[in-house]
Every structure is written in structure tokens, then in C-alpha cells.
Amino acid sequence: MIKITVVSYNNETPSLPNGALFGPEHGTIGRSEDNFLVLPDPKHYVSRAQAKVWSNGTRHHLINLSQANPIIINGQEIEAEREYDIHAGDQIKIGLYQLRVDAVAGTSGDLPPTAATPSLAKTSPTPAATEVPVNAATLSSTAEAARPADSAELLQAFLKGAGLPDLNLSSGLTPELMETMGKLVATSVQGTMDLIAQRALVKREVNADVTLVVLRKNNPLKFFPDSQTVLTQMLRKKMPGFMTPDEAMDDAFQDLRAHQLAVVAGMKAAMDALMKKFQPALFEKRLSPPTLLDHLNPARRKAAMWEHFSRLFDSISLESKDEFQTLFGKDFLTAYEKEIERIKYTAHTEHTKQAS
Template sequence: MPITLTIVDRDQLPDGGPIKFSAGARGFDIGREQHLDWCLPDPERFVSGHHCQVRFRDGGYWLDDISTNGTFVNGSSIRVRSPYRLAHGDRLQIGNYQIEVSLDGQPSPGGIQSSSASPFSPEPAPFGQPAGQSPFAPASSPAAPVHDIWALPGAAAAPAPVDRNWFLEKARQDRGIRPPDALEQFIELPVAARPPIDELHPISPALGNLPGSSISEHAAPAITPPPARGGGSPEQVLALICQAAGLKPDAMAGRDPQEVAREIGLVLRTSTEQLATLLHGRADAKRIARSANRTMIGAADNNALKFTADATEALEIMFQRHRAGYLDAPASFKEAFADIQQHEKATFAAMQRALSRLTEDLTPDSIEEKVGGGFGSAKAKAWEIYVQRWNSKTEHLENGILDVFFGYFSEFYDAMGKKSE
């Protein structure tokens, strides 16, 4: 199955290289370095030297993001969680490049619908059965009439599909009630909405006289619907929300509870997305600075905002699943904001101290002190000392003085983090 990657936001690359890359059932590497399979030049260095790698296995192409600044898929603000299986139509963001994925002539494995498939396509038959054999699908051809001794009086034998509410449907047909709406056949009616047993046609007298029959004498007891779960009225729920938010219980009195619920849901979603983005940015900053103090997933008290791929998974863990080893929602948000606050303080303090150490022996006073007297040309000697000190700091470092700065920065960043603990 060939794969093609195409840059869609420009017509040419700065170095004249190809804007399209194709491969067939093999792996390849993408980045800024010239020797890679696909070189993406980037003077601003948003693209890493070796940005990502794609490997072919299990009949698909799997992307591993190994970059500093991240690889993003389909407009997400959170870097892709590796390994990620590429799908036809995916959009990749690598630095400033928008890249479209094209997979040629191969459906998704296992019959799973790909992301580009129509959401209104018919679903496959359950458990792999042909459509005509499913108990909930129409027969592919009219069935031969069969005498059914359990048929209700007056019911005509017909090849009508059997649905989950068969008895209710039968009662409606016999009483001349209109067929249910198209949507209703897909919805299981609650027990409380079904007609009582005595509203159906009585059992045929012939059946009541069968030997050993006790149907007419011992009717099945009516099923009592389970009691509804408690929780109070919508107004009471709003009062609890106000109370938890530090407001007066009647602060939202008069508002439509459904409208308020939608607003709270939107705020919760936005807050989760943006907070997770800030936490991922914090992790990226620590990685760039090569800080030793990195958050790792443990056995307990993990924060879903840090270790999930997107806001949906984080919300499910915090509010729905209650997965073991993770903090609940209030604790997760509280810890996240505390981490971001600490990160900002440590960043500015570390930056100030790192710059101070970087330049302390490069100041004019420091150079003049080293030069001293007795030299024919003080300026020439000063320049010689300056060059020596600069080279002693930057030799054997790929990015020169920038690597020196980040070395100091990570040292002071970790020190500030330990002080705040």
C-alpha cells in the first residue's frame, strides 16, 4: 500500500526540493537534515534535524514524533501521541509545513471505518452476518409463509422485520395505530412507556384449552419499572453548582437550567483543552532546557490533564471512568494550575541567573582585570582573552553559546523547582 505526503500550503521549497514524497510498504524519516528521506528546510529551526519517523508494520504506516517542537495532526493544539497510525486524509503540521496524507487503494484493516469514510455509510452486519441473516435487519427476499400457532388473532403473516419492540409494534398494527416514526425503530422504549399487558389482544381461547396450559389462570405479573436515580430537580442542581462555585445558591435562579448546563459544559471543555495545552507546553520547555525534573507517570496520583492525548480522554477519566491511579477532577485542575504558576516563576528566575552566569566573565571589567599591565597593546590582548573565553565555553557544542545558556538555565530551573517543593 503506497503512501504519499504532499505539502499543501506552498508550491515549492526554499531549496527547490520536492513538495511531495512517496513510499511503498517501507519506513522513512523526515526532518531538516539533508541525509533524511525527506528533507524539509527551515531556517527558523521549527523543524527538528530529525523531526519524525514513519514505520510500516501491521499493514499500516505508524508515525513517531521525536521532535522538539512537536508534530500535530488534523488541527489539534496538542502534539500527536506516538505511535500514531496515519489515515487517508490526515493533515500533519510539521513546523510551518501543512502536509496531507494519501493512502492508495487500501481500506482500513479489520473493517474499521477510516476517518475519511462517510459517517452515514451503512454499518456492517453484526458479528459478520449477512444483512439478511440479522434478526434486526430486513430479509433479503420474502420468506416462505409459515404457520405460526403463537400468532395473535387477525395478524397476517408477513415478512416484516422483527425489532426490539415486537410486541408493541404488533399491538399498534392490530389497533390500526400508525407505524412508528423512522427514528423510533432505533430507540428502545423504556419499560414505563410500554402499554400494560391487558391492553394487548387476549390470548386465543384455543390456546387456553391446551392440555397442561395454565396461561389463563396464572398471568405473568406486570414488570415494575426501576425507580429513577435520585439527584434532585434541575433547579436544585444549579443551586449546588452555585454553592460549589462560591456563589449564593439562588445566583442562577430564573435561568433556564438546560442553557446553563450547556454553558458550563462548554466552559469545562475549553478549560480542559487550554489547560492541557499549557501543561504540554511546560513539558516541551523542560525538554528543550534538558531539565532533569520531568513529570513521569507513576502508580498513583497521576494527572489526566498531563498524560492523555486529548481533552475528551481527560474528561472521561476525571468525570466518567474514575480510572485507578488518577486524581479526580478538582485535584487535577488544582495541581495543574499550581504547576503552571511554579513553571512561570522558575522560568524567569532561571533565565535571569543563567544570563548572569553566562556573561559574568565576558564583561569589560572582567577582561581588563585579566589583561593587567605590561602589554604593548592592551586592546589586542583583551580581544585575545575574549576569544579564548568564548571558545572555551562553546567548543564541542552543536549550537554554541545557546547550548551554554540552556545548560545554566536547566540547572537553575531545577534548583527553583526544588525550593518550591
């Protein structure tokens, strides 16, 4: 038997011992609670079932079950789905965990197959941005006295702003029309904020840069907590440092358009990365050199390649459910940010041409 023990997590010694014994029956290491050796990992650097280990008393073996997360033994990364011999004294690195292999002569006094898990270092969550302590009440103030415009002037101003200066509304500016316009504005603002929130969620999932508060030209749609406060700021323009209403909506829609195109580019990159994992040349490389039997019976080697393909497919299919970031996140993020930069550059170039 052998014992695999957690030496450190994120370079810190665990407060409680964590280890497991492995014998002839295959045992697993991973972050899921049903493993022999459980490695809690909120960052998902460790797969649910990361490794399989067994020992016949004289030889000890380990297989990396994960296509997403690597295992490093004595400074050397090992290939997934291949069997490796491990020995007493070997150092195994999985994610932020450092493990040690020890030979076990007897079971007396040793750890049970599943031991207490370590107390991981706690960190305070970092907010995406500092919330602006403001509400609608603090923005309100008495408007400067001005000559009240008549209803015809107000309606004409609205139609001009809507891009419909020649539209004839025979009913004029009625309370029903004003209520409809108010609902239209409120729905548009709330819908835009919902889309911005979903965009921020996707960016956090793939570790993309998030919007930060700046000293001037902040977009109220991105910083205030609710649509009522946003509308109060837009209509009263009380707080300095924010975009005008039309600037804010235009800025938001530019970001959303860019986000949609960047997501498509990211998904294409992720799909390309997935297809590369199934290249026939990789399966051929991972198999041992052809034997005499393989040459005499080519179907034998093809069957071995198909079996390896099936195991790889099952592994990636399982991990893709909750480990997209580890499997394809880097490819997605690179393509996403590259497309965002391309769109920004194009928009800046067009704006410069129009201004000159």
C-alpha cells in the first residue's frame, strides 16, 4: 500500500491532516466528496475526479483522468489517460495542492481511506467595482424656475428627439401618451441594464476585464443599482461625472454589440480548441509504437485508437459541464478580447475620419 498526503495548499501547511491509503483496489483523487482523497478546490484547478491510484504492494500506479487539469510529478507534467509508476518520496502537484507519496508497511495507525479535509485559506471576495452610495432621493432637487412650455412645444420636442419631427399626432400631448412614453423609457432602461448585467456575468466567468469607476464620463446604466436611480440621474443630471442620457444609451449598445460579436469569436476559438483535442495524430502519438501483431492485423490498432477516443470523449464531456474555464477558457478569452480590441479600433478610426 501507499499513502498520499497533502503537504501544502497554496504554499500553506493545512491546519488538519489530509491523506488517504491506496491498495490493490483503484482509488481516486479529486475535489468531489466521493473520492478516496478529497481536495476541496473552489477555483476548480482540481477536477472532480482528477487521478486514479492503486498499488499491488511492490509497484504503485497513477493515471491522470482529467483532460483539463494537469498533474505534475517531481516537476514533470504527465499526459492524461496514461499510466505512470510512482514511488515513495515522489512530489505530486495538482492545482494549488502539493502532495507526497509514502510507502506503507502496515495499516496500523495509518489514515483511513478518507481523512479530514484541510482548512483552506479564506480570502475576502473582491468586488467588481465599488458601489456608488446613492439613491433617487439624494439626486432629487428643486428644478430651476423656467417658463413652462405649452403642450404643442413639448410634443414637438419629443418627436424631434425621437427622430420623427414630421409625425402628426392629432391627439396631441395627452396623459395617456405621456404614460406610454414613460413606460417605454423605463422598459428600455431596465432591459439595457439587464443585458449589461448578463454581459458582466459572462466576463467574470471567463476572467475578462470588468468596468471600473472613473472620475468622469461614467455610464449611469453600468453603475447605479436600479433603473429608478438611473432615470433620476438621467432626467435631473444632478451628479457630475456621468454621461448624458443619449451618450449612456449609445455607449451601452456599442458595448453590447461588441460583446455579442466577441462571444461568437470566443465560441469559435473554443470549438477549434475542442476539435484539436480529437486530432487523429494525437491518438496515434499516445499509443505505443505498432507491434508485429498490429502490422499483421491493422484493425487491432484501430480498435485501440477507438477505445482511447471513447475514453477521451467521456472525460471531456463530463468535465465540460462545470469546467469550461479550465478546458477552453484561455482560448475563449484570447479570441474574445482580440475581437473587442478590433471593434474598438475600428470605431475609433471611423470616429477620427468623421471628425477630420
